[in-house]
Amino acid sequence: MNPQKRLELSRLLSKLDRLNPDETLPIPDDTRAVGEAFRIGITGPLGAGKSTLINEITRQYREKDISVGIIAVDPSSPFTGGAVLGDRVRMYDLTLDEGIFIRSLATRGASGGLAASAIDAADILDAYSFDRIIIETVGVGQSEVDIVGACDLTVVVLEPGSGDSIQAMKAGLMEIADLFVVNKKDMKGADRFIMDLQSILEIRNHNRTHVLATSANKSEGISELLDWLENYFRQALANGSLLQRRNEQRIDRIKRAAETGVKRQLWEKIKQDDIIEFAEKGLPVRETARLLINGFIAKKG
Amino acid sequence: MNPQKRLELSRLLSKLDRLNPDETLPIPDDTRAVGEAFRIGITGPLGAGKSTLINEITRQYREKDISVGIIAVDPSSPFTGGAVLGDRVRMYDLTLDEGIFIRSLATRGASGGLAASAIDAADILDAYSFDRIIIETVGVGQSEVDIVGACDLTVVVLEPGSGDSIQAMKAGLMEIADLFVVNKKDMKGADRFIMDLQSILEIRNHNRTHVLATSANKSEGISELLDWLENYFRQALANGSLLQRRNEQRIDRIKRAAETGVKRQLWEKIKQDDIIEFAEKGLPVRETARLLINGFIAKKG
Numbered sequence: 001m002n003p004q005k006r007l008e009l010s011r012l013l014s015k016l017d018r019l020n021p022d023e024t025l026p027i028p029d030d031t032r033a034v035g036e037a038f039r040i041g042i043t044g045p046l047g048a049g050k051s052t053l054i055n056e057i058t059r060q061y062r063e064k065d066i067s068v069g070i071i072a073v074d075p076s077s078p079f080t081g082g083a084v085l086g087d088r089v090r091m092y093d094l095t096l097d098e099g100i101f102i103r104s105l106a107t108r109g110a111s112g113g114l115a116a117s118a119i120d121a122a123d124i125l126d127a128y129s130f131d132r133i134i135i136e137t138v139g140v141g142q143s144e145v146d147i148v149g150a151c152d153l154t155v156v157v158l159e160p161g162s163g164d165s166i167q168a169m170k171a172g173l174m175e176i177a178d179l180f181v182v183n184k185k186d187m188k189g190a191d192r193f194i195m196d197l198q199s200i201l202e203i204r205n206h207n208r209t210h211v212l213a214t215s216a217n218k219s220e221g222i223s224e225l226l227d228w229l230e231n232y233f234r235q236a237l238a239n240g241s242l243l244q245r246r247n248e249q250r251i252d253r254i255k256r257a258a259e260t261g262v263k264r265q266l267w268e269k270i271k272q273d274d275i276i277e278f279a280e281k282g283l284p285v286r287e288t289a290r291l292l293i294n295g296f297i298a299k300k301g
Numbered sequence: 302m303n304p305q306k307r308l309e310l311s312r313l314l315s316k317l318d319r320l321n322p323d324e325t326l327p328i329p330d331d332t333r334a335v336g337e338a339f340r341i342g343i344t345g346p347l348g349a350g351k352s353t354l355i356n357e358i359t360r361q362y363r364e365k366d367i368s369v370g371i372i373a374v375d376p377s378s379p380f381t382g383g384a385v386l387g388d389r390v391r392m393y394d395l396t397l398d399e400g401i402f403i404r405s406l407a408t409r410g411a412s413g414g415l416a417a418s419a420i421d422a423a424d425i426l427d428a429y430s431f432d433r434i435i436i437e438t439v440g441v442g443q444s445e446v447d448i449v450g451a452c453d454l455t456v457v458v459l460e461p462g463s464g465d466s467i468q469a470m471k472a473g474l475m476e477i478a479d480l481f482v483v484n485k486k487d488m489k490g491a492d493r494f495i496m497d498l499q500s501i502l503e504i505r506n507h508n509r510t511h512v513l514a515t516s517a518n519k520s521e522g523i524s525e526l527l528d529w530l531e532n533y534f535r536q537a538l539a540n541g542s543l544l545q546r547r548n549e550q551r552i553d554r555i556k557r558a559a560e561t562g563v564k565r566q567l568w569e570k571i572k573q574d575d576i577i578e579f580a581e582k583g584l585p586v587r588e589t590a591r592l593l594i595n596g597f598i599a600k601k602g
Contacts, residue, residue: 023587024585024587024588025585025587247580250580250586251576251577251580253586254576254579254580254586254589254590254593255568255576255590257586257587257589257590258567258571258590258593258594258597259564259567260590261590261591261594262563262564262567262594262597263560263563263564265594265598266559266560266563267556270559275552275555275556276552278555279548279551279552279555284325284326285551285554285555285558286324286325286326286558287325288555288558289555289556289558289559289561289562290562292555292559293559293562293563293566296559296563297566
């Protein structure tokens with residue numbers, strides 16, 4: 001991708017934050033149809049080594065001349081400039097490569113807003129011909145789960161023996177994971193951790209969820225991971241499960257966009273002063289809300 | 302509270318899950334007006350010792366003959382029967398006390414739904430004359446932040462030196478905390494952790510956020526914590542800040558209830574088949590969503 005095109009792409013991505021939920025994404029006509037790229041959602045708790053892992057995956061994809069777009073939603077990710085715990089990943093060599101594009105998205109309070117933006121950004125990178133799109137989120141909260149759940153494949157990265165991992169299970173990550181990567185596989189207790197994880201998966205009937213072990217900062221297990229990913233895509237494309245998954249995700253996106261849109265219209269019609277006026281009547285919360293909605297519908301009719 | 306009344310209260314709380322967002326909470330006329338109780342939101346990462354701390358706080362309140370209602374939203378909490386990591390809190394003596402009522406709420410996927418239910422449950426315990434209401438959540442995700450943010454006072458419990466704590470900072474807990482409790486104060490590095498925490502608070506201009514150290518499983522620092530809480534309530538009541546906070550929270554609750562209500566009405570009018578039919582037109586997601594909303598509004602008029 002030439003510098004001119006990169007600049008155009010950057011500017012387009014910057015528009016995302018200001019886009020209304022019922023506005024159509026402004027993708028130029030001279031780009032590729034969206035849907036060609038494979039999308040990999042990578043999530044997991046802080047400190048599990050997600051960013052180092054993404055660094056290594058990207059490096060290996062580039063060796064095969066496959067281009068990679070990275071969307072980082074994790075505010076603590078070095079990709080977003082917010083490295084914590086001192087283990088800053090050296091990725092200056094990645095950013096000089098024209099086959100790589102890195103975009104960070106800030107965490108916003110608005111529920112659903114961030115998920116919608118991240119998926120829009122993936123669509124844009126897809127249109128701009130990136131072959132693989134990696135979306136990184138930190139594994140807490142519903143909107144992060146929504147984001148990685150909107151990918152073709154969801155990878156949950158865990159570190160052996162941390163309490164975080166149990167929390168990750170609780171946060172519903174087990175339900176969305178297609179693959180668990182146990183990173184830092186040289187750590188003490190890693191084998192035991194992997195066995196425990198496999199037992200939990202078996203008990204919960206997630207037998208088809210795979211577990212791989214890596215050591216990203218030693219580049220160990222990465223080519224096996226890449227093979228697994230590529231094989232997964234090949235199979236899912238061939239047996240139709242990829243298409244089915246995307247169709248279901250599209251329905252979910254439409255629903256979420258409709259909900260965001262209707263909420264926006266609600267607060268366009270009903271101003272803060274109206275709410276305060278209604279609130280001062282001293283009626284119960286739910287009754288006050290009902291009156292507000294009735295007013296919204298009346299204004300609409 | 303007599304057994305008859307307890308049973309009535311239990312049944313009322315069970316109705317919460319089936320309540321529509323625009324239905325008024327069915328509180329019997331012979332109860333106290335809602336708003337007498339002080340509400341304490343307690344949150345923090347898994348393993349910080351929240352449940353042990355709540356156990357100790359409740360014990361000390363009971364010694365002063367102050368009644369306590371506990372609402373546990375944390376699925377890993379021993380209050381909800383889901384003790385993990387083996388440190389099950391012994392609270393059988395609490396549950397035999399008529400001045401204590403414990404209610405657990407399951408984590409549901411629906412955004413906003415859980416927060417609304419938790420606050421409703423607090424209103425009901427308030428009406429049934431509990432003096433202090435403690436709401437426990439695990440500190441991840443927006444809905445958990447919403448819940449503790451709806452209390453008169455928000456306590457964030459941290460454990461010295463864990464990576465979780467940094468994650469807690471990132472998750473927006475610093476913004477909502479009125480008090481940080483560093484539990485397990487005897488742990489190595491606890492003093493340093495407290496100093497670091499205070500520095501961060503200073504840098505971020507949260508100078509009025511206090512930090513207290515406790516060791517809940519040794520009952521250390523609990524009476525100081527209780528004094529701090531009661532002093533906070535006394536002052537907030539006297540200088541009007543409690544009333545102002547509650548008024549602002551009421552506006553937020555009304556807004557959230559209106560949003561939930563309008564979404565519910567949207568999906569009552571528009572069925573899954575309609576969505577699939579619209580989706581199959583192959584238009585972009587946002588445009589499809591806009592068409593759906595327009596259909597909703599047309600049906601309304």
